[in-house]
Amino acid sequence: MFDLKKRHSFALPACANHVDVIHAPDDVRKIIWQDDSYILGAGSNTVFTSDFEGHLIVNRLLGSSIVELDDGYKVSLAAGENWHHWVARLIDQGIFGFENLALIPGSVGAAPVQNIGAYGVEVAKFIESVEGVDLRTGTAFQFTNKECNFGYRDSVFKRAEYASFLITSVEFYLPKAWQPCLEYPDLKDLPTDASAIQVFDHVVAVRQRKLPDPMVIPNAGSFFKNPVITSDEFRRIKQRHPDIRYFETADGQFKLAAGWLIEQCGLKSLRIGGAGVHQRQALVLVNSNQATGRDLTELAHQVRKQVAQRFGVWLEPEVRMLDNRGLLTL
Numbered sequence: 642m643f644d645l646k647k648r649h650s651f652a653l654p655a656c657a658n659h660v661d662v663i664h665a666p667d668d669v670r671k672i673i674w675q676d677d678s679y680i681l682g683a684g685s686n687t688v689f690t691s692d693f694e695g696h697l698i699v700n701r702l703l704g705s706s707i708v709e710l711d712d713g714y715k716v717s718l719a720a721g722e723n724w725h726h727w728v729a730r731l732i733d734q735g736i737f738g739f740e741n742l743a744l745i746p747g748s749v750g751a752a753p754v755q756n757i758g759a760y761g762v763e764v765a766k767f768i769e770s771v772e773g774v775d776l777r778t779g780t781a782f783q784f785t786n787k788e789c790n791f792g793y794r795d796s797v798f799k800r801a802e803y804a805s806f807l808i809t810s811v812e813f814y815l816p817k818a819w820q821p822c823l824e825y826p827d828l829k830d831l832p833t834d835a836s837a838i839q840v841f842d843h844v845v846a847v848r849q850r851k852l853p854d855p856m857v858i859p860n861a862g863s864f865f866k867n868p869v870i871t872s873d874e875f876r877r878i879k880q881r882h883p884d885i886r887y888f889e890t891a892d893g894q895f896k897l898a899a900g901w902l903i904e905q906c907g908l909k910s911l912r913i914g915g916a917g918v919h920q921r922q923a924l925v926l927v928n929s930n931q932a933t934g935r936d937l938t939e940l941a942h943q944v945r946k947q948v949a950q951r952f953g954v955w956l957e958p959e960v961r962m963l964d965n966r967g968l969l970t971l
């Protein structure tokens with residue numbers, strides 16, 4: 642039996658029987674894809690709600706290269722590299738662009754799958770291509786940025802038909818012409834000419850203040866996506882809730898603060914078994930006292946239900962929840 646409790650940051654008790662760990666390219670060729678296979682990175686965005694009876698493939702590929710061009714840098718990182726480590730390392734080398742994405746837990750390979758984003762920046766902005774292998778056929782692939790079909794916390798890799806696509810590396814392009822992105826409310830206190838290091842330090846401080854450390858209180862970060870709604874829907878909600886927190890997107894839609902919606906429903910004190918809503922950041926669900934998968938599933942259901950009843954908006958999970966057979970739909 643393979644203990645999964647330390648393989649996902651929510652740390653629910655779970656085990657798996659069939660596990661392959663990929664450390665090198667040769668390991669990839671040995672993998673036999675099965676219908677019940679699932680690819681796991683660092684486990685910061687995956688929650689095992691029960692023992693997993695399928696075939697688990699753990700991506701631990703390492704490696705990197707940086708090429709300086711006249712106008713920018715091409716940075717290629719293996720999928721198993723730690724994301725925050727490289728955000729900090731690139732800034733130390735004078736390569737800027739990722740600073741708003743500091744302290745996001747997880748691996749580089751998960752970044753395009755989830756199209757990770759924070760404080761007004763999404764990683765898709767910097768991705769040139771994603772390389773990997775379709776484990777079902779053994780065929781190598783290289784997707785351009787466009788072919789990844791990035792959306793808000795979404796990409797082609799989240800589709801069921803791409804479940805067998807193992808990402809081996811991601812190539813980024815970071816231009817030398819850099820300007821700080823300070824549009825998000827939490828960054829308004831920074832000067833307009835803030836340096837990348839100032840932005841990085843500020844983002845780290847904000848995240849440390851607002852979000853619980855999963856090594857201290859097990860959690861999977863932001864559990865729900867910030868819902869994106871149309872202007873008509875936004876006007877309807879704002880009429881009834883004039884103090885609603887939101888961020889207008891470039892395409893004229895409105896992104897609501899899911900944590901604020903949860904907090905307004907009075908759910909910061911909600912506990913079901915050992916799972917609860919974090920008292921400082923309502924967007925985060927935590928394993929506060931030896932929670933079970935059933936505790937978490939019921940908690941997430943109750944949060945979604947009460948937010949929908951009050952605001953008419955159904956929250957979508959940002960994390961990927963698995964039961965004994967595979968992906969779980971709330």
